[in-house]
Amino acid sequence: MSSLEIKDLHASVVTDEGAKEILKGVDLTINSGEIHAIMGPNGSGKSTLSYAIAGHPKYQVTSGEVLLDGENVLDMTVDERGRAGLFLAMQYPVEVPGVSMSNFLRTAATSVRGEAPKLRHWVKEVKDEMSKLDISADFAERSVNEGFSGGEKKRHEILQLGLLKPKMAILDETDSGLDVDALRVVSKGVNDFKASNDAGIMLITHYSRILKHVQPDFVHVFSEGRIVESGGPELADALEESGYVRFTGGKQEEAAAR
């Protein structure tokens, strides 16, 4: 049983013009076995929340706490957070030329598990996970994310989720840019992960369509850098009906244009 507690989190983005506050007091607790959907318009700070928790150098936490099983992850380096059991499936996975996917996956698994997985088991494990996500075997020898389509990148993020088995997974707009078939495959990957691991999931999304495949336990509306309303799955339906306008004070257009 694990928990991720976010307490009054404030964070700024570091730009050439100075720091600009994006997160303005986020409070949220996620327990193992729970899926929390974070929904909000573009520019509301959803992605910043994911990056701040993962420790991206561009974002500076100015106050608040993020506790994973009581340990403050904000005191940890990025890789320590990964080894502590945090995982971020990125909206735009980064290309690393010349580093093969298989080398990368094995290095990551070795880091997270604390020892190199036995080769024979590992090969089978990777193969099984890849076939579940309809990833062809030749991807193993390609450079990390290089030349992958948007959908291929997202599948590889979920592949890592299945192999690294984190305690808490943050999925940042994993559904964006996916066609219907890819969305189904990726959603199944997320559901399989949840079914076979006692993990918590923060599912960040702009649209409600992924929630038809991945059933959330809680839905939170994110606006202007914080959670403005929380509820059950029915809240997503309400958003589908009426949009974000009533939570953003009619500023949806402005927010979306940012």
Added chain:
Amino acid sequence: MTVTENTVPAGSADHNTVAEAAEATVPAVSKGERFTSYDVRAFEVPGGREENWRFTPMKRLRGLHDGSAVANGEVKVDADVASELRVETVGREDGRLGVAGVPSDRIAAQAYSSFSTATVLTVPKETKASAPSVIRLTGPGEGNTAYGHLQVRLEQFAEAVVVLDHQGSGTYADNVEFVIGDSAKLTVVSVQDWADDAVHVSEQHLKLGRDATLKHTLVTLGGDLVRISPTATFADKGGDVELLGLYFSDAGQHQEHRLFVDHAVPNCKSNVVYKGALQGDGAHSVWIGDVLIRAAAEATDTFELNRNLVLTEGARADSVPNLEIETGEIEGAGHASATGRFDDEQLFYLQSRGIVEEQARRLVVRGFFHEILMKIDVPEVRERLEAAIEAELEAVGA
């Protein structure tokens, strides 16, 4: 079709990537009209402001450029070659010497005017060497100066892999000739793994016969100042040259690679890929890529690329591609050059998967060189280079 591109480094990190995409410049004087001579007296002593010398720290040349560096030592040449090959030590008067090219700067001419004996390695016609051949050149020792000359000649339809392995201390200037006969095929890797004090200035003359193939790789790791100038020329149609380079410049090191590919006949190909990493205060790399496509060189296909990865503050990479095209009837011609700092986005991505920073950095640098290393088809050399890169990364604690 003509393609000219200047690219900035790959990766989405526009906020932390400092790109110095080099401007393509057409030199004031065409490369085709450059002065060459075997006689050192025909050259003026360079002052350092000349185009050819403007990146080189002249004071660190120890007088190689002005005649004050008098030979007082020898470079030891050890040849461990395949049994089908012939190794000779010959005098200056040997008529085969100097056929691959004429010295184009004062130091090359000084070396040509000063060497006492030359080494000639011959691969007889229609012979395929059964194993890679290694020629080890050991410097004259700290405080000593030597001049040398080496020729590798492949007769027609010959095939060989040759490794030149430079190591040791001292000051050394030489000319190296690769004479590749019709339809012959040569793979050469020249490793400059000098001790920290060494100064090495070399002109390498690559001359390809009809339908000849050359894969030429320069690897520069050591030395205080290393300046290598490979010039590729085609004696007849159908030549195919691939020029690869890998360098790792540490604090205080000056590593300069000046390439010139002279397309004067039709239907030849050239492909240049050089990659360098720099770390430490005063590390300086210079890459000059001159390609000239003369009016007669129809159906030429050429591309050149230089990438530099600056790992720490205080290091500097200069990269200057020059492309001169005198005919429109070509297959393709282009170049790309980029210098970038370490990509924080790549580091973040790898670290977020639990990989410690030090290991993540190594993965990225290894990945950067991967393209070149994979093309070095001499396993012993490739393994040694992989180990050398690891050692370089250890040294800085990256």
